[in-house]
Amino acid sequence: MKENRMPSHVAIIMDGNGRWARQRGLARTEGHKEGLKTAKRIVLASRKEKIEFLSLFVFSTENWKRTEQEVGFLMSLIRAHITKELNFYRKNEIRIVHSGERNGLPHDVLSEIDKAIENTSQYSSLTVNLAINYGGRDEIVRAMQRILASQENDDENPIDELKIMRYLDHPEIPDPDLIIRTGGEIRLSNFLLWQSAYSELYFSPKYWPDFTPEDLHAALIDYVHRERRFGDAR
Numbered sequence: 001m002k003e004n005r006m007p008s009h010v011a012i013i014m015d016g017n018g019r020w021a022r023q024r025g026l027a028r029t030e031g032h033k034e035g036l037k038t039a040k041r042i043v044l045a046s047r048k049e050k051i052e053f054l055s056l057f058v059f060s061t062e063n064w065k066r067t068e069q070e071v072g073f074l075m076s077l078i079r080a081h082i083t084k085e086l087n088f089y090r091k092n093e094i095r096i097v098h099s100g101e102r103n104g105l106p107h108d109v110l111s112e113i114d115k116a117i118e119n120t121s122q123y124s125s126l127t128v129n130l131a132i133n134y135g136g137r138d139e140i141v142r143a144m145q146r147i148l149a150s151q152e153n154d155d156e157n158p159i160d161e162l163k164i165m166r167y168l169d170h171p172e173i174p175d176p177d178l179i180i181r182t183g184g185e186i187r188l189s190n191f192l193l194w195q196s197a198y199s200e201l202y203f204s205p206k207y208w209p210d211f212t213p214e215d216l217h218a219a220l221i222d223y224v225h226r227e228r229r230f231g232d233a234r
Contacts, residue, residue: 005224007177010046011055011129011199013191014039016183016207023207029073034209036081040088045213047092047126049220053173054128057191061101061135075106078132082112086119093123099169100134101142129173136193143167143194168194175199178223180216182208198230 014035021031039056046054059074066074082096089096096116105113113132146167147159157163165171175195179188184205188196202219204211 006050006220007200007223008051009053009055009174009176009178010051010220011057011176011179011192011196012042013057013179013181013183013189014208014211015181015185015189017209019183020207020209028070029077031207031209032074032077036077038209038211040085041213042211042216043094043126043128044092045216047094048213049217051126053176054126055099055173055176055192056128056130057134057189058130058132059100059134060131060190061133061138062190064104075109079106079109079112082109082116082130086116089116089120089123089128093125094120095123095127096120097127097129097170097173099129099131099139101138102133105133127173129170131191134191136188136190136196139169140164140194142169164194177228178202178219180204180219182206182211198228200226200228 017031017035018028019031020034021028024030043054043056058078063074064071088094096113098113098117102110109132113130143164144159144167147163150167175197176192176199178201179192179196179199180202181188182204184203184207186203188201192199200223202222204215204219206215
């Protein structure tokens with residue numbers, strides 16, 4: 001692959017954990033456990049592929065609609081994973097950031113997220129953006145609320161695209177070049193709606209626990225052979 005054509009930012013909708021488990025006669029929770037193992041492998045593979053930014057859709061604003069038991073399990077799993085894998089992120093010099101609404105997340109989950117952010121802030125080999133309690137529409141609404149609450153909200157400073165971008169969760173992270181969705185579904189499901197305006201999309205039929213570093217590489221090869229136009233009539 002031509003390195004100059006490689007995506008700088010890859011975002012992944014990690015779909016199919018529940019169906020993976022059901023297909024094997026297991027509880028949905030087992031699929032979520034296996035999905036976290038896959039996430040770790042893909043993070044490491046992304047670093048090896050020299051991707052600069054990796055956004056992972058961990059828990060959406062809509063996921064609160066699931067059963068109380070499943071939501072509780074997911075929150076515990078997320079907290080435990082971040083705690084357990086902190087040394088993994090340090091060893092591989094991976095920076096952690098968080099996108100999403102902080103309000104509503106359990107205090108112990110927020111505490112572990114903040115600890116990971118603080119303890120990895122100096123690293124630059126790969127930035128992993130964990131989208132937890134995240135929704136694309138919600139992010140845009142929160143950006144608008146920040147603008148309205150700021151000193152920039154006046155007649156001399158009209159709201160435009162550049163201003164909205166500055167008030168998104170992470171304006172320093174470039175828009176995703178490539179969005180991958182596993183699980184066979186073909187939609188964005190409210191993920192990075194503002195940032196995905198010109199992202200290339202790649203859909204894999206594999207359930208997330210079955211997605212491998214080789215599958216990631218195949219998606220990158222597919223991306224490299226695409227011609228991005230950004231609205232140009234070429």
